[in-house]
């Protein structure tokens with residue numbers, strides 16, 4: 141087994157490196173944009189051909205959801221074209237691909253968790269380009285596995301947990317959206333899920349959902365972050381989405397049904413608050 145992890149300086153990529161180097165050291169190559177720009181087809185081709193990889197885990201992505209409404213071409217290049225670039229020679233090289241997609245492929249006009257086969261209808265450029273990436277991958281390399289996740293955070297990079305901790309140290313009050321419901325997902329848990337999928341007895345192609353257990357609004361998430369971090373100096377107030385206009389539209393509801401993952405691999409998923417406590421412990425050292 142010879143694994144390639146892309147996007148290895150991102151929050152998920154870094155967690156996956158930590159995980160794989162602890163459990164299966166030395167069999168994985170980690171790259172990011174400075175090593176290989178995945179939007180350059182010829183360079184991707186050459187890199188994959190000489191690398192003799194058995195598996196690619198694509199953690200690279202354009203993840204600035206609001207900026208994507210402006211940077212449409214760049215967002216599409218990374219979230220759709222780069223995926224196509226990896227996928228188009230996967231069959232020829234016998235590559236098994238694990239790709240990460242998003243709950244933002246859904247429009248959120250429902251009140252029950254989304255299964256893998258539910259109808260997609262992305263509301264933003266980010267969601268649209270991620271969906272096109274899924275479609276391209278499943279068309280060109282149908283043996284691939286796509287993991288849909290949402291609300292990712294870790295001690296690394298830009299994410300809600302780090303933003304809330306920073307803002308709470310600067311302000312006495314934070315107003316946080318309370319009518320968008322999803323599930324926070326700890327990138328370290330997702331890295332563990334990727335490891336489970338990579339080393340499972342059977343390879344099960346197609347889409348599989350993975351997120352933390354339970355549900356939360358961004359408001360619930362912010363309250364839990366400050367409680368678990370022991371921050372008492374900042375009050376969190378719930379507000380509706382209309383009071384916090386953003387460039388990109390987001391689904392009001394994007395909870396994912398994880399039954400397929402749990403049944404296929406025979407494992408449980410931690411509740412989001414339990415995972416958040418572990419993450420905050422790491423951040424506080």
Ligand SMILES: NC(=O)c1ccc[n+]([C@@H]2O[C@H](COP(=O)([O-])OP(=O)(O)OC[C@H]3O[C@@H](n4cnc5c(N)ncnc54)[C@H](OP(=O)(O)O)[C@@H]3O)[C@@H](O)[C@H]2O)c1
Pocket residue numbers: 146147148149150151152153172173176177178179198199200201202203218222240241242243270289290291292293297298
């Ligand atoms: N963050 C979330 O809440 C969330 C939710 C659902 C799904 N996901 C998906 O999960 C995956 C990992 O997310 P993440 O939060 O770990 O993302 P991240 O922290 O933004 O990391 C993404 C990485 O991809 C790299 N990258 C960007 N353009 C590239 C290119 N042209 N060639 C090669 N590498 C490139 C980035 O490099 P630079 O930083 O140098 O650009 C960065 O290191 C993504 O596919 C994302 O869409 C994320």
